[in-house]
Amino acid sequence: MLLVLLPMQVHAQDAFCEWDRTEAAARFGSSALSAPTIPAWTLPLSQASFARRSAPGRVFPSDPGSSVPTDVLLPGLLGDGMALDGEYVRAGSDRLDGIGQVMTTTDGDFRFAPDTSAALLCPTDISVCRAFDAVNVYWHVDRYVREFWVDRMGVEPSFRAEARVHIGGDGAFADWTSRSQKMGVGDIFMKNTALSDDLIYHEYTHLVLSSLGFETGTGVSEQTRALHEAYADYFAATFTGEPRIGEWVVTCPPRQQCQGPPNDRELRTLELDPGIWNWREGAPSDSLRYGICTRFHEGDGKCKQSWNNYTRPYVWGMIWAAALWDLRTALGAEQVDRLALEAARRHDSTTDFARALGHLLEEAEGRFGPNVRGQVETVFLERGLTASMDVSVESSDQDAGLELWPNPARGSLSIRLPDAPSGHLAAEWVIRDLLGREVLRGTARSGDLLSVDTGQLPAGVYRFEARSGARSMRQMFVHFR
Ligand SMILES: [Zn+2]
Numbered sequence: 001m002l003l004v005l006l007p008m009q010v011h012a013q014d015a016f017c018e019w020d021r022t023e024a025a026a027r028f029g030s031s032a033l034s035a036p037t038i039p040a041w042t043l044p045l046s047q048a049s050f051a052r053r054s055a056p057g058r059v060f061p062s063d064p065g066s067s068v069p070t071d072v073l074l075p076g077l078l079g080d081g082m083a084l085d086g087e088y089v090r091a092g093s094d095r096l097d098g099i100g101q102v103m104t105t106t107d108g109d110f111r112f113a114p115d116t117s118a119a120l121l122c123p124t125d126i127s128v129c130r131a132f133d134a135v136n137v138y139w140h141v142d143r144y145v146r147e148f149w150v151d152r153m154g155v156e157p158s159f160r161a162e163a164r165v166h167i168g169g170d171g172a173f174a175d176w177t178s179r180s181q182k183m184g185v186g187d188i189f190m191k192n193t194a195l196s197d198d199l200i201y202h203e204y205t206h207l208v209l210s211s212l213g214f215e216t217g218t219g220v221s222e223q224t225r226a227l228h229e230a231y232a233d234y235f236a237a238t239f240t241g242e243p244r245i246g247e248w249v250v251t252c253p254p255r256q257q258c259q260g261p262p263n264d265r266e267l268r269t270l271e272l273d274p275g276i277w278n279w280r281e282g283a284p285s286d287s288l289r290y291g292i293c294t295r296f297h298e299g300d301g302k303c304k305q306s307w308n309n310y311t312r313p314y315v316w317g318m319i320w321a322a323a324l325w326d327l328r329t330a331l332g333a334e335q336v337d338r339l340a341l342e343a344a345r346r347h348d349s350t351t352d353f354a355r356a357l358g359h360l361l362e363e364a365e366g367r368f369g370p371n372v373r374g375q376v377e378t379v380f381l382e383r384g385l386t387a388s389m390d391v392s393v394e395s396s397d398q399d400a401g402l403e404l405w406p407n408p409a410r411g412s413l414s415i416r417l418p419d420a421p422s423g424h425l426a427a428e429w430v431i432r433d434l435l436g437r438e439v440l441r442g443t444a445r446s447g448d449l450l451s452v453d454t455g456q457l458p459a460g461v462y463r464f465e466a467r468s469g470a471r472s473m474r475q476m477f478v479h480f481r
Pocket of ligand 1: 202206228229232
């Protein structure tokens, strides 16, 4: 039934769903406008300058798969409360309300009936568009801002989001230039994203990250874009307490006789095998994919497989998001939400994975001490992620001529101590873990080549220190098992 209604034949390559088009939108926005004009309605409200009203509304408190339509109050409405024009978000349907227009009512009552299946046709048939959808997005964005960003994280948004529903096609996207998030009605692989709580949170998180200075745009590397996706998933997931993203919104046409592995039931998840979803020190597997759908294509009578996530910003982002989720499992949401936020504040359009981890480690140490820092180090190491840090004492010591390789080390470490100005001098060396505990010790002479067996050490980050006379030197290294 679904396929009959598709406007054109879909080829295998078209089947990949670029569901979240943040970067495309950002690219378009920044090339079209050298100095983007920010619409006045996206500017933050000066506090207390407007009365806010609440109005009755009806929403899915999570998504249609796990909740029923429920009557709620929509807080934060400005003016007479007759429009979805609020303190944190303005919402409307491009079809029902007009392009860029907020939704209005005549009686201030936003309780409408949902339709969980027909929205796909809304872009061409206005009779199936439901006013419910904009109300649902308004309530979720407003709730996410109040409960998570303001109350839990202490972040008061510096902008108002423009939420649009009834956009044609699969997926959703965010565009910082216009402060907007746009929710697609679905196509072959997805349902109406305006009814998916976690996708609403994911897109809004892109806007928050940008507002904090972590912007992506033209020429931004795939690692930086992956980080943006990862934090958008992580914050959505930590708020819902659910590592699966888009567990209602994903769909797949009937496969009929076609063979294949079971379809993935969610768009992405943060619970992933660390042996597969592993950064491998910058060489992750090229075959990483997620969100498989095996289907029978009626148009050309063939079996097809596709994935919802197959490009690097998404699959690499899943590695980072999974590492954050591992850390949340180990340390709890309170600490890890804080760490993720404070690290993300320090990220910018040039941040890569190594530097992002450096930010996380420095925040962990500064806020929670060396023990937590060590745990962050260990969890990320299990995902093949190691940091690059600007640690001045280490770099100056490296200049002293201490050579240490390979780094990361596996099993053994070679070290050359610098020549002493006055011939060979005895040197003492120790290796310490991140808590400063001595794990190995020995002696050598300056100029010597040492080979140290590190095979029995737990995986982690260590510091090699040597002292020869009045001279001391040290260098960090990573050890894998
Ligand atoms: Zn995204």
